[in-house]
Amino acid sequence: DEIRRQGFEVSYLNIGGGLGIDYYHAGAVLPTPVDLINTVRELVLSRDLNLIIEPGRSLIANTCCFVNHVTGVKTNGTKNFIVIDGSMAELIRPSLYDAYQHIELVSPPAPEAEVSKFDVVGPVCESADFLGKDRELPTPPKGAGLVVHDAGAYCMSMASTYNLKMRPPEYWVEDDGSITKIRQAETFEDHLRFFNGL
Known part of the structure; x- marks a missing residue:
């Protein structure tokens, strides 16, 4: 109203985005785009x-x-590490601004698998190459699958070829499993191909 009183024409209101998701998978109930619109x-x-809303992350992050594959498990005496073939080059959010991504093994662990605290790290030669810190996980065997959840927003769109890590393929999984x-x-x-003369 104040803007219009000053003589400006206002035809739309952009309330942006900022809606989150339950990155911790703790059952949190968060506002939806509809909740924001209703306010x-x-x-x-x-x-x-005209109303403009930018709910991108809240719509696709958890899709x-x-x-990844586990390439090894190691310790430096005080900290345990699960090393995977994925890295900060593909998913930079954790190393860029300490974002939390839920991590778990793809298959159920063996009953005798010891549960410990691990940093989940990649093969890039950077101390910041991690996808999770201090995660309680069963000790995985080499070759085990490890999934980093909620990578639908700001994963591939922020991926790079840093350290010559080529971007991975992407797959669409239907409800029927195809x-x-x-x-x-x-x-x-x-x-x-991006370079001339090579």
């Missing part, structure tokens, strides 16, 4: 405004996961 519905209607590859894995040859 301003009457205002928008009474002032004849994808980042699947799988379709929707993005090819990048190869070193793909990378070389």
Whole structure:
């Protein structure tokens, strides 16, 4: 109202995004895009405004996961590490701003598997190459699958070829379990095409 009183024409209201998801998988009930719209519905209607909302992360973050293989388990005497083939190059959120991503093994562990606290780290030569810290997980065997959940937002869109880690393929999984590859894995040859004379 104040903006219009000053002579400006206002035809839309952009309330942005910022809606989160339950990254900790703790059963938290968070506001939905509909909840956010309902908080301003009457205002928008009474002032004849077009409403813009940017709910991207809340819609797609939990629709994808980042699947990896365990390449080894090690310790430095005070800390245990699960080393995987994935890295900060594919999912930079944890190392960039200490974002939490839920992590678990793909298959149920053996009954005798010891549960310990691990940092889940990648093969990139950076101390910041981690996907999770101090995670209580069963000790996995080499080759075990490890999934990093909630990678639908800001995973592939922020991925890089840092340390010559080529971007992985992406797959679409239907409700019936059928799988379709929707993005090819990048190869070193793909990378070389960006350079002249190589």
